[in-house]
Amino acid sequence: MAQKMMLYWGSGSPPCWRLMIALEEKKLQGYKHKHLSFDKKEHQCEEVKALNPRVQLPTFKHGDLVVNESFAACLYLESAFKSQGARLIPEDPAEQALVYQRMFETDNLQQKMYDVAYYEWFVPEGERHESALKRNKETLVAELKLWDGYLEKMGKGSFLAGKDFTMADVVCFPVIAYFPRFHCPKEKCPRLMEYYEMVKDRPSIKASWPPHWLENPEGPDTLKNL
Known part of the structure; x- marks a missing residue:
């Protein structure tokens, strides 16, 4: 079945990485894939344009079905291959609700991290306002404290939505992995x-680890002064 799948992906992209983790967890190794460089704008190739009107990665195809949003593709894999590999969405409605809650909260964590990182990367130094950067950092620290509280409440050794590894972990881990890579202080x-x-x-995470992270384990110190 995996041979009928095609994934276009970029290294280090959380949406791409989460879909690759889901494929590994569902024992769908052997799918076809094409690694494209964001820096070289290879993701804007005609192959991707033909499948994805937003010309974004991941772009995922299974037979004649195209699913380009990473959350949707991950949930599709769980539904289509429910009895294969790890069970990523629990049966119990209350447990499901917590998994979905953590999944969709991931966007908050990711955006607040980007707000800090992108401000320093892309706003010219002469156009930066210390008050804006300070506000972004304070908002991110508050978000991290919230997630820390979730884990504290569930107890040591817990995953993001309980004692089992679920779709919440599939979706969120690629975002969380950026914090140690960007040298976020552990005490935060x-x-x-x-x-x-x-x-x-x-x-599943080791098998899908971003290739350029393996080549350069040390990332920029973007969050060092958070």
Whole structure:
């Protein structure tokens, strides 16, 4: 079945990475894939344009079905291959609700991290306002504290939505992985960093680790002064 799948992806992209983790968890190794460079704008190739009107990655095709939003593609894989590999969405409605809650909260964490990182990367130094950067950092620290509280409440050794690895972890881990890579101080999110250390060696995550992170394990110190 995996041979009928095609994934266009970019290294280090959280949406691409989460879909690759889901494919590994559902035992769908052997799918066709094409690694495209964002820096070289290879993702704007005609192959992607023909499948994805937004010309974004991931672009995912299974037979004649095209699913380009990473959350939708991950949920599709769980539904289509429910009895294969890891069960990523629990049966219990209350447990499902928590998984979905953490999944969709991931966008908040990711956007607040981007607000800090992108401000320093892309706003020219002469146009920066310290008050804006300070506000972005304070908002991100508050978000990290919130996630730390979630893990604290569930207890040591817990995953993001309970005792089992679920779609919440599939979706959120690629975002969380940026915090140690960007040298976020551990004291800002100690529980989240404990979670990172617990999950980073999971086979599905190791198998899909961004290639350029393997080549350059040390990322920029963007969050050093958070």
